[in-house]
Amino acid sequence: MKRPIATALLLFIASPALANWSVMSPDATREIQVRQNSTKGLEYRILLHGKNQREILGWSHLGPVIQGFQLSQNPLEAEISDFSTTVKFLGEKNAQGKDEYTLTTGKRKHNIAAYRALTLSFSDMETAMHLDLELRAYNDGLAFRYVLPETSDRHYQMVSETTAFNVGQGATFWGQPYDFTTAFHPSYETAWLQLPSGSAAPQNLGVGWGFPSLIEKDGAWALLHEAGLDESFHGSHLQPEAEGGNYRIAPPSAGTALGHGMNIAASTLPWQMPWRFVITGEALAEVVESNLTTHLAPPARIENTDWIEPGISSWSWLSDHDSSRNLDTLKKFIDTAAAMGWRYSLIDANWNTIADDAMEQLLAHAEKKNVRLLFWYNSGGRHNFITEQPRNRITEREKRRAEFARLHRLGVAGIKVDFFQSDKQDIIRLYQEILADAADFQLLVNFHGSTIPRGWRRTWPNLISMEAVRGGEFYTFQAETDYDDQAPRQNSILPFARNVIGPMDYTPGYFSQPLAGRKTTSAHEAALLVLFETGIQHIGDSTESLLNLPDDYRDYLRHLPSTWDETHLLAGYPGEHAVIARRSGRRWYIAGINGEAEAKTLQLNISQLGGLADSALMLHDDSHEPFAARKLKLESSESLTITMAANGGVVLRF
Structure with a gap:
């Protein structure tokens, strides 16, 4: 629904006076500033205070465009709240906090994350809908997210988003092209490129830039990403064009998941959207050593993690793609794990085609060797047509929980779930449901053909790995x-x-030497x-290479x-x-x-x-x-x- 012409004219001729806010990290080294411009709406920028003050991100646009309607309502009559243009400021609230938490796996086990926070409240000029812009400043980076704080059972959609990261020109950009939609993509398996900031994603390599993206600018470093993603939103990436070094948020490709599900996010209210953040520092070590991704994730939802055991695993598929259809070969790799003192062996796709009791036979053999087993599953479901087995056991909750109960009863350690190929909200919900149900039955989870990490290992410590890499x-x-x-x-x-x-x-x-050489x-x-x-x-x-x-x-x-x-x-x-x-x-x-x-x-x-x-x-x-x-x-x-x-x-x- 478009704004009345009279309102638009008033906004156009209004004074472009600015309102400014700022929040700085506890050690005063990093700062995120927000301004309200009567002609451009809300903008933010990020500063690094060190030997010299550096502008890591220049003024960058903020604001979702939200459509709200009753499910029975004609979409043409839906109400649109456009927070990407002029909004009314309602108030602000300052806070500070400190999270202390332990990760079961990761680069650092014990984590202390102190931060300062600022919440800025606005309303849409037309609909009076409220939006909170939440800001956090940590000693290793800065973050923001949108929250629709009101309560409503109405159906709301983010029809567009203007969020951007204005890196500017003259920086060096490392990015991974966001995959075309194919039977096996997107899966974050493209090669990383190094280009001048503002370079468009090569049209022959993808349809955008993926998260995370790494920046070197003015002797400082920054990594762009998002975290705190749950079933109420989709995974985002960056638009292919970045004119002037201005990288804009993009939603999932519409054709992924075989076209099933929306590629825009939808929810009732209240609605907390993902954190977008920038890890930054003068030294590259400050980026590499940061755990800001997990700082911004919800706390663990598993109280007892004693059963979650990290370890090393043998894996037959890489050296022999047909091995997971051969019981004797799989047993040989279990024996290799035992000989190497490793805790696990991974049984890959099509293991169920060997025999009806293939799982039981392999588990019996592994138990004698004091090795625990992980079993592969196809995530499809309607969202892929890949025929690798077993499939159609994961997407429906009743079937999934019955399968997980059986695995737990048999003593299976965990699962590898493959071929998701989409960042749509429906698929993000599926990830969350798998992790929750697997936790109920004490199963470790490894996602393949998957999206990228967004802090889920903190919330679900049974998530032990994700592929999303070439x-x-x-x-x-x-x-x-x-x-x-x-x-x-x-x-x-x-x-x-x-x-x-x-x-x-x-x-x-x-x-050893693979077919393609090394x-x-x-x-x-x-x-x-x-x-x-x-x-x-x-x-x-x-096994031959390892044992020799x-x-x-x-x-x-x-x-x-x-x-x-x-x-x-x-x-x-x-x-x-x-x-x-x-x-x-x-x-x-x-x-x-x-x-x-x-x-x-x-x-x-x-x-x-x-x-x-x-x-x-x-x-x-x-x-x-x-x-x-x-x-x-x-x-x-x-x-x-x-x-x-x-x-x-x-x-x-x-």
């Missing part, structure tokens, strides 16, 4: 003949972008197992943690190299990879790593020995020099 499986696709060339550079971007926001089931540790060294592959964080690390190499590794490599794999007490970035630049230190209990790991085709030597500051032993097991590059390892004597507690070959890597275990 991972190790691409080595096995003959059509991806250039993946061996791409992998070193892609691997050295992921720690600074995709893996910042949550668990990443890349399936690293491919020591340019990375063995030390590079070993380093990925620490560099890439996830609740269960699925190692996809063959040298003793030092096998010892490293046998004692590999999958949960971390703290994480530090020691060195790196996206696309060039990455070195990360992680601590699990009293043991430190330093893992580095080289993403470039030239050898490099790095001087690392290790003074922040408390309690290092004076010697370490070192897996390193050697042109004469593909699995080189030695004992390293630490000569200084302040610095450490490492050398990596072209596309190489290094691991140190203290």
Whole structure:
């Protein structure tokens, strides 16, 4: 419903006087400002206060356009509240808070998140509908979200959204093209690109830019993302065009989920929409080490998490795509997990086609080996037509809960659910329902063919991993003949972008030679197992390759943690190299990879790593020995020099 012409004229000739608000982080280093412009509506910008004040995001537009109507009402008579234009200011409320919480898996187990908050209340000039703009400032980033605070059983839709991130020109942008709609996409599996800010998404690669996106600007860093997403909203991404470096929010593609479900969000009131946020800092480490994604997520909905056990898993599919139809092969991979001292083995697609009692046979074998099993399921349902089995057991709640009850009764550890291919609200609701029902039956969950993490691991600690990455499986696709060339550079971007926001089931540790070839060294592959964080690390190499590794490599794999007490970035630049230190209990790991085709030597500051032993097991590059390892004597507690070959890597275990 359009505004009356007279009102529009009054708004046009009104004075463009500004109202301004601001909230600053507890340590006064980060600030989000909001202004009300009578001709442009609400805008915000983000400042970083350090040695020099920097404008990380310039003035960026805010505002949803909300349509509300009774379900029986003619849509043409629906009432539209346009918060993207001039709104009436009602009041403000300041607050501060501190969250303390523990993650079962992640880059840091214990988290303390202090923040300052500001809520600005507005109403639409025509409909008098209320909108709260909630702002939060943390010591590592800033966030905002829209809340419709009134109570109503009417049906409301966000028909459009003007939210933007005005990066401006002259910055460097790392982004992942948002997939075309196909039988297997979108699934966040495109290659990451490095371009000048404002570059459009290449038309041959996708229909927009995905979250998260990484920015380097004026000697500072910023990562754009969203969190706190639940069943009341869809997953968003960024528009393909970003004129002048202004990146605008986009809804899911309409054709995903085979066209089922709306690609705009809908809810009754009250309605809390997702947080959009920017992690920012002068050092790249401030981005990598941030847990702002989980800070902004709702608290855990599982009281007792004792049954949630992170670990390492064998996985047969990567080295043998037909293995999950063969009982003997699957048993061999269970035996490999036992021999390596790993807790899990993953049984992939079509296991149910072996025999009616295939699950029972595999579980009986695994129990003898003290290995727990994870089983694959197709998420479809009407939203995909992929025939991999088992399917049609997940989308309907009654069937899903009956299946989960059976899995719990049999002693299954968890499930891998695949082929979602949509960010629509209906599919986001399905994710949430799977996690809730799986928690009721003490099942771990790994999502594949999936959306990206948005803090769900805090709310649902049984979520142990999500794919949403161009991972190790691409080595096995003959059509991806250039993946061996791409992998070193892609691997050295992921720690600074995709893996910042949550668990990443890349399936690293491919020591044998895949069909498409591999340019990375063995030390590079070993380093990925620490560099890439996830609740269960699925190692996809063959049993023959794993069991024939040298003793030092096998010892490293046998004692590999999958949960971390703290994480530090020691060195790196996206696309060039990455070195990360992680601590699990009293043991430190330093893992580095080289993403470039030239050898490099790095001087690392290790003074922040408390309690290092004076010697370490070192897996390193050697042109004469593909699995080189030695004992390293630490000569200084302040610095450490490492050398990596072209596309190489290094691991140190203290």
